[in-house]
Amino acid sequence: MSAPLTPPAAREAPTLRDSRPGRDWEALAAALRRLLSPRAVVRTGEPMARRTTLRVGGPADLYAEPADEADLLALVRFCADHALPWRVLGRGSNLLVRDGGVRxxxxxxxxxxxxxxxxxGAEIxxxxxxxxxxxxxxxxQHGLAGLEFLEGIxxxxxxxxxxxxxxxxxxTFAVLERVRVMDPQGAVRERPAAELPVSYRNCPLLATHLALSAVFRGRxxxxxxIRARLAEFSRRRWQTQPREPSAGCIFKNPAALPAGRLVEELGLKGTRVGGARISEVHGNFIVNDGTATARDILELIHRVRAEARARRGIELEPEVEIVGED
Ligand SMILES: Cc1cc2nc3c(=O)[nH]c(=O)nc-3n(C[C@H](O)[C@H](O)[C@H](O)COP(=O)(O)OP(=O)(O)OC[C@H]3O[C@@H](n4cnc5c(N)ncnc54)[C@H](O)[C@@H]3O)c2cc1C
Incomplete structure (x- = not known):
C-alpha cells in the first residue's frame, strides 16, 4: 500500500509576465534562480552532449539541478505554473539526444x-x-550480496x-524494497516495489513520476x-563491451535471438555513418569516434532496423531513449 508523505514546504513561485509560448528563457532562468536556494544550478542552453555517455545532443532550453526536495517541488510547480514541459536526466547513459536539443x-x-x-542492516x-x-x-562494504550486477552499469x-x-x-526491481516518488503535481509517496508494474527495461510509473530515492535489500x-562475483562480472563485461562512448545496448533483445547476434549475422558490425560506428566488439553497441552527431547515430539505427526487417522479418525496438528535436 502506498503511504502518502507530507511534501516538503514549497517556496512561493513568482508570476512571470512572459509565461506564454515563445519563451524568454533568460528571464525564466532568472526567476527560477530567485526561487531556488543558492546551491541550486540553473542554466540556459546547456549542451546535452556534455551530459550523455554517447557525447551527442544539442542544448536544453533550461537545465536545473535543485539543491533539495523543497527546491525540486518549487521547480516542478514553477514548470506547471508556466506550462513548461520537463524531463529528468540521470547520468545520460541510456539517452540519445537529437542535435537540436531539448525544448x-x-x-x-x-x-x-x-x-x-x-x-x-540489510537495507541500502x-x-x-x-x-x-x-x-x-x-x-x-557491508557484506550484502545480490547487487553485484549493478557494478558495471x-x-x-x-x-x-x-x-x-x-x-x-x-x-533492479528484483532487489528493490521500496521507492519514494514525486508525482507531476509535487505530491510525494513511498511505494513498495511489489506494487509497481515493471517489465523488460521499463517501469512505466516513472515515465510520469520522479524517483527521489530507493531502498534496496541485500542478503x-x-x-x-561478493568481491569474487564483482570481479567475474567486470571481467565478462570488459571482454564483451566496447570502451568508446556509447549508450550501452541500442536495441532491446527480440524474442528470437539477442540483438547483438542478429546484427552480427546481418554482417553489419563495423558499419559506419559519419563519426558513428556499429562496434566490432558487440553488435548491439553504436560507438562515437568523437565526431559523431545524433543524426549519424539515428541513420545507423534506421539502417539496422531496415535490414533486420527486410532480411529476417524482425522488428527491432530501440532500448536507448531518443529525445529532443532535430
Ligand atoms: C557502457 C554502458 C553499459 C551499459 N550496460 C547496461 C547493462 O548492463 N544493463 C542495463 O540495463 N543498462 C545498461 N546500460 C544503459 C544505462 O546505463 C541504464 O539504462 C541506466 O539505468 C540509465 O541510467 P541513467 O542515470 O544514465 O539514466 P538516463 O540515461 O539519464 O535516463 C534514462 C531514463 O531514466 C529516466 N530517469 C532518470 N532519472 C530519473 C528519476 N530520478 N526519476 C524518474 N526517471 C528518471 C530519464 O528521464 C530517462 O527516461 C549501459 C550503458 C552504457 C553506456
Whole structure:
C-alpha cells in the first residue's frame, strides 16, 4: 500500500509576465534562480552532449539541478505554473539526444542531497542521483550480496529504476524494497516495489513520476564471495563491451535471438555513418569516434532496423531513449 508523505514546504513561485509560448528563457532562468536556494544550478542552453555517455545532443532550453526536495517541488510547480514541459536526466547513459536539443526544462538530481548512499542492516538507502556503482560498492562494504550486477552499469539510481536496469541475470526491481516518488503535481509517496508494474527495461510509473530515492535489500554473505562475483562480472563485461562512448545496448533483445547476434549475422558490425560506428566488439553497441552527431547515430539505427526487417522479418525496438528535436 502506498503511504502518502507530507511534501516538503514549497517556496512561493513568482508570476512571470512572459509565461506564454515563445519563451524568454533568460528571464525564466532568472526567476527560477530567485526561487531556488543558492546551491541550486540553473542554466540556459546547456549542451546535452556534455551530459550523455554517447557525447551527442544539442542544448536544453533550461537545465536545473535543485539543491533539495523543497527546491525540486518549487521547480516542478514553477514548470506547471508556466506550462513548461520537463524531463529528468540521470547520468545520460541510456539517452540519445537529437542535435537540436531539448525544448523545455531538464531536471538533474546531481546535487549532494540526492546522491547519498547509506546502509541500515540489510537495507541500502540511496538517493535517485546516486550512481548504481556506489550502491554496489556500499553493499560489498557491508557484506550484502545480490547487487553485484549493478557494478558495471554507468547510470544513476533514478535511471536504473526507470529502466529496470539489469545484467547477468539480476534486475533492479528484483532487489528493490521500496521507492519514494514525486508525482507531476509535487505530491510525494513511498511505494513498495511489489506494487509497481515493471517489465523488460521499463517501469512505466516513472515515465510520469520522479524517483527521489530507493531502498534496496541485500542478503548477508562473505565479502570475499561478493568481491569474487564483482570481479567475474567486470571481467565478462570488459571482454564483451566496447570502451568508446556509447549508450550501452541500442536495441532491446527480440524474442528470437539477442540483438547483438542478429546484427552480427546481418554482417553489419563495423558499419559506419559519419563519426558513428556499429562496434566490432558487440553488435548491439553504436560507438562515437568523437565526431559523431545524433543524426549519424539515428541513420545507423534506421539502417539496422531496415535490414533486420527486410532480411529476417524482425522488428527491432530501440532500448536507448531518443529525445529532443532535430
Ligand atoms: C557502457 C554502458 C553499459 C551499459 N550496460 C547496461 C547493462 O548492463 N544493463 C542495463 O540495463 N543498462 C545498461 N546500460 C544503459 C544505462 O546505463 C541504464 O539504462 C541506466 O539505468 C540509465 O541510467 P541513467 O542515470 O544514465 O539514466 P538516463 O540515461 O539519464 O535516463 C534514462 C531514463 O531514466 C529516466 N530517469 C532518470 N532519472 C530519473 C528519476 N530520478 N526519476 C524518474 N526517471 C528518471 C530519464 O528521464 C530517462 O527516461 C549501459 C550503458 C552504457 C553506456
Amino acid at each position: 523545455g526544462v531538464v531536471i538533474c538530481l546531481a546535487q549532494s542531497d540526492f546522491v547519498t548512499v547509506r546502509v541500515q 538507502h540511496a538517493g535517485a542521483g546516486a550512481r548504481v556503482k556506489a550502491v554496489a560498492a556500499a553493499a560489498l 554507468p547510470g544513476s539510481v533514478g535511471g536504473a529504476l526507470r529502466m529496470n536496469a539489469g545484467a547477468f541475470g539480476g534486475s 548477508p554473505d562473505a565479502p570475499a564471495a
